Amino acid sequence: MPGEARRGLSRQVVEEISSLKNEPKWMRDYRLKSFAYFTEKEIPDWGPDLSKVDFNDICYYLKPLDKEKRDWNEVPEKIKKTFEVLGIPQAERDYLAGVKAQYDSEVAYSSLQKEAEEEGVIFLSMDQALKKYPSLVQEHFGKLIPFSDNKFSALNSAVWSGGSFVYIPKGVKVKRPLQAYFRLNARNMGQFERTLIIADENSFAHYIEGCTAPVYSADSLHAAVVEVYVKKNARLRYTTIQNWSGDVYNLVTKRAGVEENGVMEWVDGNLGSRVTMKYPSCYLIGKGARGEMLSLSYAGENQNQDAGAKMVHLAPNTSSIIVSKSVSQKGGVSSYRGLVEMSPIAYNSKSHVECDALILDSKSFSNTYPVMRNNNNTSYIEHEASVSKVSDEKIFYLMSRGLSKSEAMGLIVSGFIEPIIKDLSMEYAVELNNLINMEMEGSVG
Amino acid sequence: MLKVKELSVEIENNLILNNINLEIPDGEIHVLMGKNGSGKSTLAQTIMGNPMCKISSGEIYFKGKNISDLNTENRAKQGIFLSFQNPIEIPGVNIFGYLRTIYNQTHENKLSPVKFREHTKKYLEMLDLKDDIYNRFLNEGFSGGEKKKLELLQCLVLEPRLIILDEIDSGLDVEALKIIGEVLNRIENTTILIITHYARILKYLSPSRVHIMSEGTIIKSGDINLIDQIEEKGFK
Numbered sequence: 001m002p003g004e005a006r007r008g009l010s011r012q013v014v015e016e017i018s019s020l021k022n023e024p025k026w027m028r029d030y031r032l033k034s035f036a037y038f039t040e041k042e043i044p045d046w047g048p049d050l051s052k053v054d055f056n057d058i059c060y061y062l063k064p065l066d067k068e069k070r071d072w073n074e075v076p077e078k079i080k081k082t083f084e085v086l087g088i089p090q091a092e093r094d095y096l097a098g099v100k101a102q103y104d105s106e107v108a109y110s111s112l113q114k115e116a117e118e119e120g121v122i123f124l125s126m127d128q129a130l131k132k133y134p135s136l137v138q139e140h141f142g143k144l145i146p147f148s149d150n151k152f153s154a155l156n157s158a159v160w161s162g163g164s165f166v167y168i169p170k171g172v173k174v175k176r177p178l179q180a181y182f183r184l185n186a187r188n189m190g191q192f193e194r195t196l197i198i199a200d201e202n203s204f205a206h207y208i209e210g211c212t213a214p215v216y217s218a219d220s221l222h223a224a225v226v227e228v229y230v231k232k233n234a235r236l237r238y239t240t241i242q243n244w245s246g247d248v249y250n251l252v253t254k255r256a257g258v259e260e261n262g263v264m265e266w267v268d269g270n271l272g273s274r275v276t277m278k279y280p281s282c283y284l285i286g287k288g289a290r291g292e293m294l295s296l297s298y299a300g301e302n303q304n305q306d307a308g309a310k311m312v313h314l315a316p317n318t319s320s321i322i323v324s325k326s327v328s329q330k331g332g333v334s335s336y337r338g339l340v341e342m343s344p345i346a347y348n349s350k351s352h353v354e355c356d357a358l359i360l361d362s363k364s365f366s367n368t369y370p371v372m373r374n375n376n377n378t379s380y381i382e383h384e385a386s387v388s389k390v391s392d393e394k395i396f397y398l399m400s401r402g403l404s405k406s407e408a409m410g411l412i413v414s415g416f417i418e419p420i421i422k423d424l425s426m427e428y429a430v431e432l433n434n435l436i437n438m439e440m441e442g443s444v445g
Numbered sequence: 446m447l448k449v450k451e452l453s454v455e456i457e458n459n460l461i462l463n464n465i466n467l468e469i470p471d472g473e474i475h476v477l478m479g480k481n482g483s484g485k486s487t488l489a490q491t492i493m494g495n496p497m498c499k500i501s502s503g504e505i506y507f508k509g510k511n512i513s514d515l516n517t518e519n520r521a522k523q524g525i526f527l528s529f530q531n532p533i534e535i536p537g538v539n540i541f542g543y544l545r546t547i548y549n550q551t552h553e554n555k556l557s558p559v560k561f562r563e564h565t566k567k568y569l570e571m572l573d574l575k576d577d578i579y580n581r582f583l584n585e586g587f588s589g590g591e592k593k594k595l596e597l598l599q600c601l602v603l604e605p606r607l608i609i610l611d612e613i614d615s616g617l618d619v620e621a622l623k624i625i626g627e628v629l630n631r632i633e634n635t636t637i638l639i640i641t642h643y644a645r646i647l648k649y650l651s652p653s654r655v656h657i658m659s660e661g662t663i664i665k666s667g668d669i670n671l672i673d674q675i676e677e678k679g680f681k
Binding site for chain 1: 497517518520521526583603
């Protein structure tokens, strides 16, 4: 029945999603295999508590006709305030808050992308790509992240909808960042988006997803899968800034396969959500491949940010860097969870891991769970970790220059995350700083 | 301008200041001298409102008003400035943005980045600083002399009515000392309290009064001649 969002998951729902989308048989079969695996697989027995996720109370697919309109009055005050702070235009506010079903900027945006398209860049929603480039999709889909990777990749593989497909042809350097946020309408903004990026040999692109504005979602589960292929000598940067509303479980699997002398850079900013579990990874499969991860997370009241990275070195002369910065406040929990592994043939490889945590009050927590495995004797892994508190001394110094306590805290936090912020575009940097200042307000008595 | 009346202060339940009386009239320069640990810095920090320093009795008046219960932010906004003996490093905080923030927080007339750069040009010249200092982070990786210059730069930006200089002259080479002395000499309409061990900064300034502190209390006050006595006999 149109307008009714159906809740719950069964084999029938999965079949229905596939047939509504008119998908090829292989995708339908893939979804069903994934679903079977999902039902068998237990929830992870490590990490944050996921026992409250109710898989039967989630809407897995909405037909494009379904109108999930919400009254502006139902949008929580905090979300509205954040829109104010960020200066989001009303049209976008409606969309982000789910008041309006469609955000109509696709036309305006596609002209910006024209240049890239002329060079053969493909940038489509995943659903469209499956129709237009079925063999390219089939060749890569689920190959880096098989459905059996974990329970949530299985769930995504069963019910995915939306997300982006990007192909950068050989030798093409895309100057302007490809931004997913503008392309998405409320439907495929969805909970289970699937993104596939292929950066062919010698190419470069910067892909940006998400936005600093809070995404107010009706459903409490977000389980995305992102697969990135970085071919020989290619470089891909993937920036995510997400600010989910406080009730969301954000469980995302992201992985890149990096070939000879390729470079993969993940920049990942996590704000909001109840629980985030996200460990973007790089499989360095070609000689000289390089992986980078810049991770920033903020855990506030009732939030658990469990984030990190995995760097798996599978070839000689590979290198990786992980820089993780986390801030915890008002009882929030931030954890760094990471893996660096040197395979027996990854000779002369190196990895540097740096995780810094800032704790703003005595109610909040920071944890570090690093795993390092070095299976050859010509490689090395460095790990540095620090936990700091905002000292009274710093606060007093800044207040003595006429700043309020919360302004002082805001400055200290902004300074702490500066090494990550400086790698973001100007507008993101400004918005993130504004968000942090907002979080600091009312945080001090 | 400033009046400290029968002030006693505790830090972590230890009595550090005991019944201090100090009055600095508008526009005068006073010097506070004394050995390490005599309580000079605690007095400065208490006037600035450091929550660590608990007033157990007495009051602090600024421009005729009792400010004993005012927090640090508001004391600064009223026009009190404390130059720290050991300025605090705040990593990642860009100096230009920071200076403009503190200026705009304390002035009615807010300045754009361009205007603020123009406004502060003369200050940089006075302190013999290059504007690449603006791209650095607050006190991070600064030498002792650079930190003290940056304290004074903040002071010039804020245009306070009362300046408390806690050992502005320690760790400075002769050249930097001269620059800082001259800058202080050029600041007009300000009342200054200089805390120091040495007389060497005083050759640039003409203090009206000198106070000697010992064991948390002011044991002697007098005119500039008191300094010569100290030079000869030490703090007695």
